[in-house]
Amino acid sequence: MRFRYECEGRSAGSILGASSTATTKVQPAVQIQGSIDKVKKVTVTVSLVTKDIPYRPHPHCLVGKDCPEGSGICMVSFNPHTCPQHSFANLGIQCVRRKELDASLQKRRSQNIDPFITGQSKSIEDMDMNVVRLCFQGDLEMEDGRKESLSPVVSNPIYDKKATTTSQLKITCLNVNKGPCSGMTEIYMLCDKVQKDDIEIIFRCGAWEGKGEFAQTDVHRQIAIVFKTPPYRDQDISEEFPVDVVLRRVSDRMDSEPVRFTYLPPNPDPYEVKRKRKIKNDISMAEQSCAAGSSSSSSSSSHSTAAMELSSPYTFPGFPVPDGVGGGELPAPAAHPDPSALGDTAYGDHQDMDLLAKSWGLTDEELLSQLLETPNFQALLYDPGLNPALLDPDAAPPPGNYGNMEGMSNNGGGGGGFGAYGQDFTQYSDLSFSHMVSESQPDPAAQGPDPPQGPGARQVEVKTEVDL
Protein backbone atom coordinates (compact mmCIF):
# COMPACT_ATOMS: atom_id res chain seq x y z
CA MET A 1 0.00 0.00 0.00
CA ARG A 2 0.97 3.60 -0.32
CA PHE A 3 2.31 5.21 2.80
CA ARG A 4 0.92 8.69 3.47
CA TYR A 5 2.51 11.76 4.99
CA GLU A 6 0.78 13.55 7.80
CA CYS A 7 0.56 16.64 5.63
CA GLU A 8 -1.58 14.75 3.16
CA GLY A 9 -4.35 14.81 5.76
CA ARG A 10 -7.42 12.67 5.95
CA SER A 11 -6.96 8.92 6.24
CA ALA A 12 -3.95 6.92 5.17
CA GLY A 13 -5.92 4.09 3.61
CA SER A 14 -6.55 0.65 5.00
CA ILE A 15 -4.12 -2.17 5.27
CA LEU A 16 -5.55 -5.29 3.69
CA GLY A 17 -5.22 -8.82 4.95
CA ALA A 18 -2.67 -11.10 3.33
CA SER A 19 -5.38 -13.22 1.74
CA SER A 20 -7.04 -10.29 0.00
CA THR A 21 -7.56 -10.52 -3.72
CA ALA A 22 -8.51 -7.94 -6.30
CA THR A 23 -12.15 -8.85 -5.86
CA THR A 24 -12.25 -9.93 -2.24
CA LYS A 25 -10.84 -7.63 0.38
CA VAL A 26 -10.24 -8.86 3.87
CA GLN A 27 -8.81 -7.13 6.89
CA PRO A 28 -5.83 -8.14 8.95
CA ALA A 29 -7.04 -10.29 11.85
CA VAL A 30 -5.66 -12.02 14.93
CA GLN A 31 -6.89 -14.93 16.97
CA ILE A 32 -5.66 -16.37 20.28
CA GLN A 33 -4.45 -19.92 19.83
CA GLY A 34 -4.53 -22.48 22.60
CA SER A 35 -6.78 -22.68 25.65
CA ILE A 36 -8.67 -19.51 26.49
CA ASP A 37 -10.77 -21.00 29.25
CA LYS A 38 -9.32 -18.81 31.96
CA VAL A 39 -8.72 -15.74 29.81
CA LYS A 40 -10.94 -12.85 30.73
CA LYS A 41 -9.73 -10.20 28.32
CA VAL A 42 -7.21 -9.85 25.57
CA THR A 43 -5.42 -6.60 24.77
CA VAL A 44 -3.60 -6.42 21.44
CA THR A 45 -1.11 -3.68 20.69
CA VAL A 46 -0.16 -3.26 17.07
CA SER A 47 2.93 -1.34 16.14
CA LEU A 48 5.23 -1.13 13.16
CA VAL A 49 8.58 -2.85 13.06
CA THR A 50 11.36 -3.20 10.55
CA LYS A 51 11.17 -5.82 7.86
CA ASP A 52 14.36 -7.62 8.82
CA ILE A 53 15.43 -9.37 11.96
CA PRO A 54 15.85 -8.11 14.58
CA TYR A 55 12.46 -6.50 14.27
CA ARG A 56 13.16 -3.04 15.61
CA PRO A 57 10.51 -0.39 16.21
CA HIS A 58 9.85 1.50 12.99
CA PRO A 59 9.44 5.27 13.00
CA HIS A 60 6.39 5.22 10.72
CA CYS A 61 3.02 5.40 12.43
CA LEU A 62 -0.17 3.44 12.44
CA VAL A 63 -3.23 5.65 12.10
CA GLY A 64 -6.94 5.00 11.92
CA LYS A 65 -9.51 3.28 14.04
CA ASP A 66 -8.26 2.35 17.54
CA CYS A 67 -5.09 4.37 17.03
CA PRO A 68 -4.96 7.10 19.69
CA GLU A 69 -4.17 10.48 18.16
CA GLY A 70 -0.47 10.96 17.79
CA SER A 71 0.44 7.60 19.31
CA GLY A 72 1.43 5.81 16.10
CA ILE A 73 0.20 2.51 17.50
CA CYS A 74 -3.12 0.67 17.64
CA MET A 75 -4.62 -0.82 20.78
CA VAL A 76 -7.72 -2.99 21.06
CA SER A 77 -9.23 -5.08 23.83
CA PHE A 78 -11.77 -7.85 23.39
CA ASN A 79 -13.26 -10.84 25.15
CA PRO A 80 -11.98 -13.97 23.41
CA HIS A 81 -15.03 -15.95 24.52
CA THR A 82 -17.49 -13.72 22.72
CA CYS A 83 -15.18 -12.68 19.93
CA PRO A 84 -12.35 -15.17 19.36
CA GLN A 85 -10.98 -13.28 16.41
CA HIS A 86 -10.41 -9.59 15.93
CA SER A 87 -10.15 -7.79 12.62
CA PHE A 88 -8.39 -4.48 12.16
CA ALA A 89 -10.39 -2.21 9.90
CA ASN A 90 -9.16 1.13 8.70
CA LEU A 91 -5.58 0.74 9.75
CA GLY A 92 -3.29 3.02 7.76
CA ILE A 93 0.41 3.70 7.60
CA GLN A 94 1.52 7.26 7.99
CA CYS A 95 5.13 7.86 7.11
CA VAL A 96 7.26 10.35 8.97
CA ARG A 97 9.63 12.70 7.24
CA ARG A 98 13.27 11.79 7.48
CA LYS A 99 14.02 14.72 9.68
CA GLU A 100 11.35 13.57 12.12
CA LEU A 101 12.54 10.00 12.16
CA ASP A 102 14.57 10.33 15.32
CA ALA A 103 11.80 12.02 17.26
CA SER A 104 9.37 9.32 16.22
CA LEU A 105 11.63 6.56 17.47
CA GLN A 106 12.11 8.45 20.69
CA LYS A 107 8.35 8.61 21.12
CA ARG A 108 8.08 4.88 20.56
CA ARG A 109 10.60 4.29 23.30
CA SER A 110 8.66 6.49 25.67
CA GLN A 111 5.60 4.37 24.87
CA ASN A 112 7.64 1.35 25.82
CA ILE A 113 7.11 -0.13 22.39
CA ASP A 114 9.97 -2.45 21.51
CA PRO A 115 8.34 -5.85 21.08
CA PHE A 116 11.55 -7.74 20.43
CA ILE A 117 13.64 -5.77 22.93
CA THR A 118 16.17 -4.69 20.37
CA GLY A 119 17.31 -1.46 21.97
CA GLN A 120 19.31 0.89 19.76
CA SER A 121 21.34 -1.80 18.08
CA LYS A 122 21.50 -0.19 14.67
CA SER A 123 21.85 3.33 13.38
CA ILE A 124 18.78 4.93 11.91
CA GLU A 125 20.59 5.57 8.64
CA ASP A 126 20.11 1.90 7.87
CA MET A 127 16.38 2.10 8.39
CA ASP A 128 14.38 1.09 5.33
CA MET A 129 11.66 3.68 5.10
CA ASN A 130 9.79 1.88 2.36
CA VAL A 131 8.81 -1.31 4.12
CA VAL A 132 7.36 -2.21 7.50
CA ARG A 133 5.74 -5.14 9.26
CA LEU A 134 2.84 -5.08 11.61
CA CYS A 135 3.77 -6.42 15.02
CA PHE A 136 1.03 -7.80 17.26
CA GLN A 137 1.63 -8.02 20.98
CA GLY A 138 -1.02 -9.88 22.99
CA ASP A 139 -1.53 -9.33 26.71
CA LEU A 140 -3.92 -11.66 28.48
CA GLU A 141 -5.85 -10.77 31.60
CA MET A 142 -6.87 -13.98 33.38
CA GLU A 143 -10.01 -14.46 35.44
CA ASP A 144 -7.96 -14.65 38.63
CA GLY A 145 -6.38 -11.28 37.88
CA ARG A 146 -3.08 -12.59 36.63
CA LYS A 147 -1.57 -11.00 33.52
CA GLU A 148 0.34 -12.81 30.87
CA SER A 149 2.12 -11.58 27.77
CA LEU A 150 2.19 -13.58 24.56
CA SER A 151 5.13 -13.72 22.22
CA PRO A 152 4.88 -10.98 19.58
CA VAL A 153 4.08 -12.00 16.05
CA VAL A 154 4.71 -10.09 12.84
CA SER A 155 2.90 -9.80 9.55
CA ASN A 156 4.27 -10.16 6.09
CA PRO A 157 6.24 -7.13 4.92
CA ILE A 158 4.14 -4.20 3.74
CA TYR A 159 5.81 -2.21 0.98
CA ASP A 160 5.29 1.42 0.11
CA LYS A 161 3.72 1.37 -3.29
CA LYS A 162 5.35 4.63 -4.25
CA ALA A 163 8.94 3.70 -3.58
CA THR A 164 10.79 2.47 -6.64
CA THR A 165 13.01 0.24 -4.56
CA THR A 166 10.12 -1.82 -3.26
CA SER A 167 7.06 -0.99 -5.32
CA GLN A 168 5.11 -3.35 -7.46
CA LEU A 169 6.68 -3.79 -10.86
CA LYS A 170 4.39 -3.18 -13.77
CA ILE A 171 4.77 -3.38 -17.54
CA THR A 172 2.40 -0.93 -19.18
CA CYS A 173 3.01 -1.93 -22.78
CA LEU A 174 5.48 -3.05 -25.42
CA ASN A 175 5.55 -1.38 -28.81
CA VAL A 176 6.27 -4.72 -30.45
CA ASN A 177 4.87 -8.05 -29.32
CA LYS A 178 6.18 -10.36 -32.01
CA GLY A 179 9.63 -11.09 -33.29
CA PRO A 180 11.85 -13.74 -34.84
CA CYS A 181 13.07 -16.62 -32.71
CA SER A 182 16.63 -15.48 -33.42
CA GLY A 183 16.02 -12.54 -31.06
CA MET A 184 17.53 -9.05 -31.36
CA THR A 185 14.15 -7.44 -31.96
CA GLU A 186 14.30 -3.91 -30.57
CA ILE A 187 11.41 -3.19 -28.25
CA TYR A 188 10.35 -0.10 -26.31
CA MET A 189 8.77 -0.97 -23.00
CA LEU A 190 6.75 1.47 -20.93
CA CYS A 191 6.63 0.58 -17.27
CA ASP A 192 6.12 1.94 -13.80
CA LYS A 193 9.19 3.49 -12.22
CA VAL A 194 12.12 1.12 -11.98
CA GLN A 195 15.66 1.41 -10.78
CA LYS A 196 17.94 1.05 -13.74
CA ASP A 197 20.64 -0.73 -11.76
CA ASP A 198 18.26 -3.24 -10.27
CA ILE A 199 16.05 -4.41 -13.08
CA GLU A 200 15.95 -7.22 -15.61
CA ILE A 201 13.58 -8.11 -18.42
CA ILE A 202 12.86 -11.80 -18.41
CA PHE A 203 11.40 -13.81 -21.26
CA ARG A 204 10.14 -17.12 -19.98
CA CYS A 205 8.26 -20.16 -21.07
CA GLY A 206 8.09 -23.11 -18.73
CA ALA A 207 11.52 -23.68 -17.29
CA TRP A 208 13.23 -21.60 -20.00
CA GLU A 209 14.27 -18.05 -19.29
CA GLY A 210 16.02 -15.50 -21.46
CA LYS A 211 17.06 -11.98 -20.58
CA GLY A 212 16.23 -8.92 -22.62
CA GLU A 213 19.40 -7.11 -23.59
CA PHE A 214 19.87 -3.51 -22.51
CA ALA A 215 22.27 -1.20 -20.70
CA GLN A 216 21.47 1.14 -17.85
CA THR A 217 21.57 3.97 -20.35
CA ASP A 218 18.69 2.32 -22.19
CA VAL A 219 16.43 2.97 -19.20
CA HIS A 220 14.73 6.29 -19.87
CA ARG A 221 13.81 8.27 -16.75
CA GLN A 222 12.86 5.10 -14.94
CA ILE A 223 9.69 4.58 -16.93
CA ALA A 224 10.82 3.27 -20.31
CA ILE A 225 13.34 0.67 -21.38
CA VAL A 226 14.69 0.06 -24.86
CA PHE A 227 15.91 -3.50 -25.14
CA LYS A 228 16.49 -6.33 -27.54
CA THR A 229 14.80 -9.69 -27.31
CA PRO A 230 16.86 -12.72 -26.40
CA PRO A 231 16.97 -15.61 -28.86
CA TYR A 232 14.29 -18.19 -28.20
CA ARG A 233 15.47 -21.48 -26.72
CA ASP A 234 14.70 -23.26 -29.97
CA GLN A 235 15.92 -21.74 -33.24
CA ASP A 236 14.23 -24.36 -35.35
CA ILE A 237 10.58 -23.67 -34.72
CA SER A 238 8.00 -23.97 -37.44
CA GLU A 239 5.18 -22.18 -35.68
CA GLU A 240 4.69 -19.18 -33.42
CA PHE A 241 5.54 -19.61 -29.75
CA PRO A 242 4.10 -17.25 -27.14
CA VAL A 243 6.20 -16.50 -24.08
CA ASP A 244 5.76 -14.33 -21.01
CA VAL A 245 7.75 -11.16 -20.49
CA VAL A 246 8.20 -9.86 -16.96
CA LEU A 247 10.18 -7.16 -15.24
CA ARG A 248 12.30 -8.57 -12.46
CA ARG A 249 13.87 -6.63 -9.61
CA VAL A 250 17.20 -8.28 -9.04
CA SER A 251 17.56 -7.37 -5.38
CA ASP A 252 14.47 -9.21 -4.21
CA ARG A 253 13.69 -11.36 -7.26
CA MET A 254 10.29 -9.72 -7.49
CA ASP A 255 8.53 -10.19 -10.84
CA SER A 256 5.86 -8.10 -12.47
CA GLU A 257 2.71 -9.47 -13.98
CA PRO A 258 3.62 -10.94 -17.36
CA VAL A 259 2.82 -9.58 -20.78
CA ARG A 260 2.78 -11.70 -23.90
CA PHE A 261 5.45 -11.84 -26.59
CA THR A 262 5.35 -14.22 -29.55
CA TYR A 263 8.42 -15.73 -31.16
CA LEU A 264 8.07 -16.29 -34.88
CA PRO A 265 9.68 -19.04 -36.96
CA PRO A 266 12.83 -18.12 -38.90
CA ASN A 267 12.08 -15.99 -41.93
CA PRO A 268 13.08 -17.95 -45.04
CA ASP A 269 13.20 -14.69 -47.03
CA PRO A 270 14.73 -12.15 -44.63
CA TYR A 271 15.62 -9.64 -47.34
CA GLU A 272 12.41 -10.23 -49.22
CA VAL A 273 14.49 -11.48 -52.11
CA LYS A 274 11.87 -13.87 -53.34
CA ARG A 275 9.11 -11.31 -53.03
CA LYS A 276 11.10 -8.68 -54.88
CA ARG A 277 12.13 -11.19 -57.54
CA LYS A 278 8.51 -12.10 -58.06
CA ILE A 279 7.56 -8.45 -58.41
CA LYS A 280 10.37 -7.91 -60.88
CA ASN A 281 9.35 -10.92 -62.90
CA ASP A 282 5.77 -9.77 -62.91
CA ILE A 283 6.81 -6.36 -64.16
CA SER A 284 9.08 -7.86 -66.83
CA MET A 285 6.27 -10.05 -68.02
CA ALA A 286 3.95 -7.07 -68.20
CA GLU A 287 6.60 -5.08 -70.03
CA GLN A 288 7.10 -7.83 -72.57
CA SER A 289 3.38 -8.00 -73.09
CA CYS A 290 3.26 -4.26 -73.70
CA ALA A 291 6.21 -4.37 -76.07
CA ALA A 292 4.69 -7.20 -78.01
CA GLY A 293 1.43 -5.35 -78.28
CA SER A 294 2.95 -2.07 -79.51
CA SER A 295 5.21 -1.40 -82.47
CA SER A 296 5.79 2.25 -81.58
CA SER A 297 8.15 1.62 -78.68
CA SER A 298 11.05 4.01 -78.98
CA SER A 299 14.06 5.19 -77.06
CA SER A 300 12.50 8.52 -76.19
CA SER A 301 13.39 9.89 -72.82
CA SER A 302 10.08 9.13 -71.22
CA HIS A 303 10.30 5.54 -72.24
CA SER A 304 13.93 5.14 -71.51
CA THR A 305 13.33 6.35 -68.00
CA ALA A 306 10.73 3.73 -67.54
CA ALA A 307 13.00 1.12 -69.00
CA MET A 308 15.79 2.17 -66.73
CA GLU A 309 13.63 1.85 -63.69
CA LEU A 310 12.90 -1.66 -64.70
CA SER A 311 16.33 -2.89 -65.63
CA SER A 312 19.19 -0.52 -65.05
CA PRO A 313 18.94 -0.25 -61.33
CA TYR A 314 20.22 -3.72 -61.02
CA THR A 315 22.72 -3.88 -63.85
CA PHE A 316 24.57 -0.63 -64.46
CA PRO A 317 26.43 -0.96 -67.77
CA GLY A 318 29.92 -2.16 -67.16
CA PHE A 319 29.37 -2.33 -63.46
CA PRO A 320 29.91 -5.73 -62.05
CA VAL A 321 27.15 -7.33 -60.12
CA PRO A 322 27.42 -10.52 -58.21
CA ASP A 323 25.36 -12.57 -60.54
CA GLY A 324 27.89 -12.02 -63.27
CA VAL A 325 25.82 -9.76 -65.49
CA GLY A 326 28.44 -7.05 -65.85
CA GLY A 327 32.19 -6.94 -66.33
CA GLY A 328 34.46 -7.17 -63.36
CA GLU A 329 36.55 -4.45 -61.86
CA LEU A 330 35.51 -5.18 -58.33
CA PRO A 331 36.45 -8.27 -56.43
CA ALA A 332 34.10 -11.16 -56.65
CA PRO A 333 31.62 -11.22 -53.82
CA ALA A 334 32.35 -13.28 -50.81
CA ALA A 335 30.31 -16.38 -50.36
CA HIS A 336 26.73 -15.31 -50.20
CA PRO A 337 23.77 -17.51 -49.55
CA ASP A 338 22.15 -16.44 -52.78
CA PRO A 339 24.38 -14.26 -54.95
CA SER A 340 21.99 -14.09 -57.84
CA ALA A 341 19.30 -13.02 -55.48
CA LEU A 342 21.58 -10.36 -54.12
CA GLY A 343 21.85 -8.95 -57.60
CA ASP A 344 18.14 -8.51 -57.55
CA THR A 345 18.01 -6.50 -54.44
CA ALA A 346 21.37 -4.95 -53.89
CA TYR A 347 20.21 -1.46 -54.76
CA GLY A 348 16.82 -1.64 -53.19
CA ASP A 349 17.67 0.41 -50.15
CA HIS A 350 20.55 1.44 -47.99
CA GLN A 351 20.54 -1.74 -45.98
CA ASP A 352 20.89 -3.69 -49.18
CA MET A 353 23.65 -1.35 -50.23
CA ASP A 354 25.40 -2.18 -47.02
CA LEU A 355 24.90 -5.82 -47.69
CA LEU A 356 26.39 -5.57 -51.14
CA ALA A 357 29.36 -3.56 -49.94
CA LYS A 358 30.00 -6.01 -47.15
CA SER A 359 29.70 -8.97 -49.46
CA TRP A 360 32.52 -7.47 -51.49
CA GLY A 361 34.50 -6.58 -48.45
CA LEU A 362 34.07 -2.87 -49.11
CA THR A 363 32.71 0.04 -47.19
CA ASP A 364 29.78 1.96 -48.62
CA GLU A 365 32.05 4.80 -49.55
CA GLU A 366 34.50 2.53 -51.32
CA LEU A 367 31.73 0.87 -53.20
CA LEU A 368 30.21 4.17 -54.24
CA SER A 369 33.59 5.54 -55.17
CA GLN A 370 34.28 2.63 -57.45
CA LEU A 371 30.83 2.94 -58.86
CA LEU A 372 31.41 6.57 -59.81
CA GLU A 373 34.73 5.72 -61.42
CA THR A 374 33.15 3.20 -63.69
CA PRO A 375 33.19 4.74 -67.21
CA ASN A 376 29.97 3.16 -68.29
CA PHE A 377 28.25 4.42 -65.23
CA GLN A 378 29.49 7.93 -65.91
CA ALA A 379 28.29 7.57 -69.46
CA LEU A 380 24.96 6.58 -68.10
CA LEU A 381 24.85 9.66 -65.95
CA TYR A 382 25.46 12.02 -68.82
CA ASP A 383 23.50 10.30 -71.47
CA PRO A 384 20.83 12.86 -72.31
CA GLY A 385 18.92 10.16 -74.03
CA LEU A 386 18.54 8.45 -70.73
CA ASN A 387 17.83 11.56 -68.73
CA PRO A 388 18.01 14.93 -70.47
CA ALA A 389 17.24 16.82 -67.30
CA LEU A 390 20.61 15.81 -65.92
CA LEU A 391 22.37 18.42 -68.00
CA ASP A 392 19.68 21.03 -67.88
CA PRO A 393 21.42 24.18 -66.58
CA ASP A 394 18.11 25.78 -65.72
CA ALA A 395 17.05 23.10 -63.38
CA ALA A 396 16.75 24.56 -59.90
CA PRO A 397 18.66 22.80 -57.18
CA PRO A 398 16.51 21.00 -54.67
CA PRO A 399 16.14 22.45 -51.21
CA GLY A 400 18.46 21.12 -48.63
CA ASN A 401 19.70 17.79 -49.79
CA TYR A 402 22.81 18.73 -51.75
CA GLY A 403 23.92 21.94 -50.19
CA ASN A 404 27.60 21.40 -50.83
CA MET A 405 26.89 20.56 -54.42
CA GLU A 406 25.12 23.81 -54.83
CA GLY A 407 28.32 25.44 -53.70
CA MET A 408 30.22 23.56 -56.35
CA SER A 409 27.84 24.68 -59.03
CA ASN A 410 28.45 28.28 -58.09
CA ASN A 411 32.19 27.79 -58.27
CA GLY A 412 31.82 26.05 -61.57
CA GLY A 413 30.34 29.22 -63.07
CA GLY A 414 27.13 29.98 -64.84
CA GLY A 415 24.96 27.98 -62.53
CA GLY A 416 26.41 25.01 -64.32
CA GLY A 417 25.66 21.41 -64.32
CA PHE A 418 26.41 20.50 -60.78
CA GLY A 419 23.31 22.03 -59.29
CA ALA A 420 21.25 20.33 -61.90
CA TYR A 421 23.29 17.24 -61.38
CA GLY A 422 22.38 17.32 -57.75
CA GLN A 423 18.78 17.90 -58.44
CA ASP A 424 18.38 15.20 -60.92
CA PHE A 425 19.83 12.59 -58.72
CA THR A 426 16.32 12.48 -57.39
CA GLN A 427 15.38 11.00 -60.72
CA TYR A 428 17.23 7.98 -59.51
CA SER A 429 15.39 7.64 -56.31
CA ASP A 430 14.30 4.21 -57.33
CA LEU A 431 17.93 3.27 -57.56
CA SER A 432 18.62 4.69 -54.15
CA PHE A 433 21.23 6.65 -55.99
CA SER A 434 20.35 9.98 -54.47
CA HIS A 435 20.54 8.23 -51.13
CA MET A 436 23.95 6.89 -51.96
CA VAL A 437 25.22 10.31 -52.95
CA SER A 438 23.72 12.19 -50.05
CA GLU A 439 25.16 9.57 -47.74
CA SER A 440 28.61 10.24 -49.12
CA GLN A 441 28.51 14.01 -48.79
CA PRO A 442 30.55 15.73 -46.10
CA ASP A 443 27.68 16.70 -43.87
CA PRO A 444 29.24 18.28 -40.78
CA ALA A 445 26.22 17.53 -38.65
CA ALA A 446 26.26 13.89 -39.58
CA GLN A 447 29.98 13.31 -39.30
CA GLY A 448 31.38 11.58 -36.33
CA PRO A 449 34.31 12.86 -34.33
CA ASP A 450 36.75 10.84 -36.41
CA PRO A 451 35.94 11.30 -40.11
CA PRO A 452 37.61 8.95 -42.56
CA GLN A 453 41.07 10.02 -43.63
CA GLY A 454 43.41 9.12 -46.42
CA PRO A 455 43.14 8.76 -50.18
CA GLY A 456 39.96 6.74 -50.01
CA ALA A 457 38.12 9.31 -47.97
CA ARG A 458 35.84 11.86 -49.65
CA GLN A 459 36.71 10.39 -52.99
CA VAL A 460 33.23 10.93 -54.22
CA GLU A 461 32.94 14.67 -54.31
CA VAL A 462 36.58 15.32 -55.26
CA LYS A 463 36.66 12.97 -58.21
CA THR A 464 33.27 13.81 -59.57
CA GLU A 465 33.95 17.56 -59.42
CA VAL A 466 37.20 17.21 -61.35
CA ASP A 467 35.76 14.82 -63.82
CA LEU A 468 32.77 16.99 -64.42
Next chain:
DNA sequence: GAGGTATCCTC
Protein backbone atom coordinates in the same frame (compact mmCIF):
# COMPACT_ATOMS: atom_id res chain seq x y z
C1' DG B 1 20.53 15.43 -14.44
C1' DA B 2 18.79 11.44 -11.95
C1' DG B 3 16.52 9.82 -8.37
C1' DG B 4 14.25 10.46 -3.96
C1' DT B 5 11.15 13.06 -0.92
C1' DA B 6 7.32 15.75 0.37
C1' DT B 7 3.33 17.98 -0.90
C1' DC B 8 -0.46 19.18 -3.72
C1' DC B 9 -4.11 18.05 -6.66
C1' DT B 10 -7.68 15.49 -9.26
C1' DC B 11 -10.86 11.93 -10.15
Next chain:
DNA sequence: TGAGGATACCT
Protein backbone atom coordinates in the same frame (compact mmCIF):
# COMPACT_ATOMS: atom_id res chain seq x y z
C1' DT C 1 -12.69 9.01 1.30
C1' DG C 2 -9.55 6.30 -1.35
C1' DA C 3 -6.42 6.03 -4.89
C1' DG C 4 -3.12 7.67 -7.73
C1' DG C 5 -0.85 11.27 -10.67
C1' DA C 6 1.81 15.67 -10.85
C1' DT C 7 5.28 18.39 -9.37
C1' DA C 8 8.38 21.31 -6.63
C1' DC C 9 12.16 20.74 -4.04
C1' DC C 10 16.14 18.33 -2.13
C1' DT C 11 20.26 15.40 -2.29
